[in-house]
Amino acid sequence: MPQNSVIVSHIGKRYRIGAAPASYRTFRETLIDTFTKPKKRLHGKMTDANSFWALKDISFNVEKGMALGIVGRNGAGKSTLLKILSRVTEPTVGSATISGRVGSLLEVGTGFHPELTGRENIYLNGAILGMKHEEISRKMDEIIAFSEVEEFIDTPVKRYSSGMYLRLAFAVSAHLEPEILVIDEVLAVGDAEFQRKCLGKMSDVADQGRTVLFVSHNMSAILRLTQETIVLEKGKLVMQAPSAEAVDYYLSHGFSQEGFRVWTPDEIPAEAAPFVPVAIRILNDQGNISDTVRSTQPIHIEFEYQLEEAITGLRVGIYLISVRGEFIFTSFDVDDSKRFEEFSVRDKGTYISRCTIPADFLNEGRFVLGVNASTFKIKRYFHDEQALVFHVDGTGAPGTQWPEPRTGLIRPRLSWEIEAKN
Amino acid sequence: MNVINEPETSKTIIQPSKGWKIVDLKELIRSRELIFFMTWRDLKVRYKQTVLGVAWAIIQPVMTMVVFSIFFGGLARVPSDGIPYPLFSLAGLLPWQLFENSLRNASRSLVTNRNMITKIYFPRVVLPLSSVLACIVDFFVAVPILIFMMIYYHYSPNIYLLLIPFYILLTIITSFGVALWFSAMDVLYRDIGYIIPFICQLWMYLTPIAYGSGMISNPKLQFIYNLNPMVGVVNGFRSSLLGVYNTVPIQSIVFSSVISILILISGLVYFRRMEKQFADLI
Numbered sequence: 147m148p149q150n151s152v153i154v155s156h157i158g159k160r161y162r163i164g165a166a167p168a169s170y171r172t173f174r175e176t177l178i179d180t181f182t183k184p185k186k187r188l189h190g191k192m193t194d195a196n197s198f199w200a201l202k203d204i205s206f207n208v209e210k211g212m213a214l215g216i217v218g219r220n221g222a223g224k225s226t227l228l229k230i231l232s233r234v235t236e237p238t239v240g241s242a243t244i245s246g247r248v249g250s251l252l253e254v255g256t257g258f259h260p261e262l263t264g265r266e267n268i269y270l271n272g273a274i275l276g277m278k279h280e281e282i283s284r285k286m287d288e289i290i291a292f293s294e295v296e297e298f299i300d301t302p303v304k305r306y307s308s309g310m311y312l313r314l315a316f317a318v319s320a321h322l323e324p325e326i327l328v329i330d331e332v333l334a335v336g337d338a339e340f341q342r343k344c345l346g347k348m349s350d351v352a353d354q355g356r357t358v359l360f361v362s363h364n365m366s367a368i369l370r371l372t373q374e375t376i377v378l379e380k381g382k383l384v385m386q387a388p389s390a391e392a393v394d395y396y397l398s399h400g401f402s403q404e405g406f407r408v409w410t411p412d413e414i415p416a417e418a419a420p421f422v423p424v425a426i427r428i429l430n431d432q433g434n435i436s437d438t439v440r441s442t443q444p445i446h447i448e449f450e451y452q453l454e455e456a457i458t459g460l461r462v463g464i465y466l467i468s469v470r471g472e473f474i475f476t477s478f479d480v481d482d483s484k485r486f487e488e489f490s491v492r493d494k495g496t497y498i499s500r501c502t503i504p505a506d507f508l509n510e511g512r513f514v515l516g517v518n519a520s521t522f523k524i525k526r527y528f529h530d531e532q533a534l535v536f537h538v539d540g541t542g543a544p545g546t547q548w549p550e551p552r553t554g555l556i557r558p559r560l561s562w563e564i565e566a567k568n
Numbered sequence: 569m570n571v572i573n574e575p576e577t578s579k580t581i582i583q584p585s586k587g588w589k590i591v592d593l594k595e596l597i598r599s600r601e602l603i604f605f606m607t608w609r610d611l612k613v614r615y616k617q618t619v620l621g622v623a624w625a626i627i628q629p630v631m632t633m634v635v636f637s638i639f640f641g642g643l644a645r646v647p648s649d650g651i652p653y654p655l656f657s658l659a660g661l662l663p664w665q666l667f668e669n670s671l672r673n674a675s676r677s678l679v680t681n682r683n684m685i686t687k688i689y690f691p692r693v694v695l696p697l698s699s700v701l702a703c704i705v706d707f708f709v710a711v712p713i714l715i716f717m718m719i720y721y722h723y724s725p726n727i728y729l730l731l732i733p734f735y736i737l738l739t740i741i742t743s744f745g746v747a748l749w750f751s752a753m754d755v756l757y758r759d760i761g762y763i764i765p766f767i768c769q770l771w772m773y774l775t776p777i778a779y780g781s782g783m784i785s786n787p788k789l790q791f792i793y794n795l796n797p798m799v800g801v802v803n804g805f806r807s808s809l810l811g812v813y814n815t816v817p818i819q820s821i822v823f824s825s826v827i828s829i830l831i832l833i834s835g836l837v838y839f840r841r842m843e844k845q846f847a848d849l850i
Binding site for chain 2: 236238240
């Protein structure tokens, strides 16, 4: 009988509303509450009105040596689940049994201190991750080689570029050799080469018979790396199945099908402030909101958002992604340098950024739209790689006289010439 | 967090914790390497990008000694139990600054390291503990200046010098115990960060640093005064170092120890009670 390395039974996690990570209470508030609302103290009972269940009654098992994918939209509880399994936070109810050392890549670079050198940070970070001193010394050369920062290993990491910092941080985590590896979207950061390396390391880990729990929005990575996947929706586990089946279910059920998407407050992470995404809409050339647009017509995209405070250097953009998770393009509203100067500071207020995907560009099929609001190298306010799914209908597109599927994500109308050479 | 960890199978059970318990000391011992590295990080980083570097560990008590000697010793003529005032105040300031610095740093340690707490599991008590340990090093860096002052004023310790490690230990226990309370409260109430400087200042004036405890003569007042474990520690440290004692002050030792240990145990319990919420609330 196969051994389970993770057994999760009936786990639930309740958060107090208003006790979100970013907010904290002051004595004065507590003092005032003590007198005005004597029953509602800080340690008072949580009620349905002042709390919500981030996770409800989650049960699943992971066999030893299996890679399990965890998918779900923003706010579905994926990160909370990983935090409970890596013991950062406690469940409100239920229990989990974990056999073996858990290493998590939730925390690449946790405890890194900018004033310490690369080598010193390897020791420190290794100790934080639970490695023994002797173990770190033994793997030191390997870690340094993997990180590709040999030359700067005795330089304080505050002088590192963000890429070097990330590579070093990942290198330490990757050499932890835990029995159970928990990964949360490390792939969202770093350049393509680094992502390739991370994925490679992860498949190594999976091949060595270790258990992997992998949270990602990247469906192709999920399909490639995991055998089974669980789908979370609003804190509930809605499916556990072989990955292909679960991804298909997720893609066809997990999204809004109406051609627009509105973000609810619980889907917006606290770090997004002062950026508040409101809605994204897909419009056909007639100006109607629609989830199906024609390949032969321009596709209009509107992203509406609020700024609670002015932001300098903000860029708001979209990703177009295939349902297999491949990025087709990324585009920002201030890609034009003149416009970037014009909108160098965006004041408080509500905005709509609009763009048009030209006609005769996309192939037929299903596409995913993602959004990103960030300032270059400073802060990523908000990003959702699955804001919306839409369909492209290929009627009339080049080559549709032959009723056969065309491979490729785009289907541009190229100008062909045929020259007879005789 | 209620975790049962058996080394052979290394099976971890995660479930909601209940009731009042003290911090898991076995787990803390297993984390000794982490404690070492965090202490080392604190030390390594503390004087980075300063011109005078570790000399600050000496300058701080010496400057305070100079100020005290001018205002309390010189102008106000505060009685100093017959010891030259600069030596008297420095012998009090060293244990006091060990106490105050560890209290301040350790009390803020959770909030300062909040990115670690929200991302990874480790025994949370490592943070205040390593802050306290890092301050001990500063203390020992400053000790030679006190020895120099003793030579200058021709004071030499007697056999009761052997009590000094005990007083240092008591200082650490007390500051760590108080810091456990404050650091856990700091997660919920950032007001703690503003209150600590006042508490430290007030506490210093309630401890015989700038004046001799002989000034308090009313027996009732004396009893309340002695509830402050730092009174026994500072008096003891100074007297044993400067060779004032000719018997072991059993009563004061027992009294200070009992109070310090009560503070420590209550701190360990309170910290344990609160630590499960740290990642959610910080």
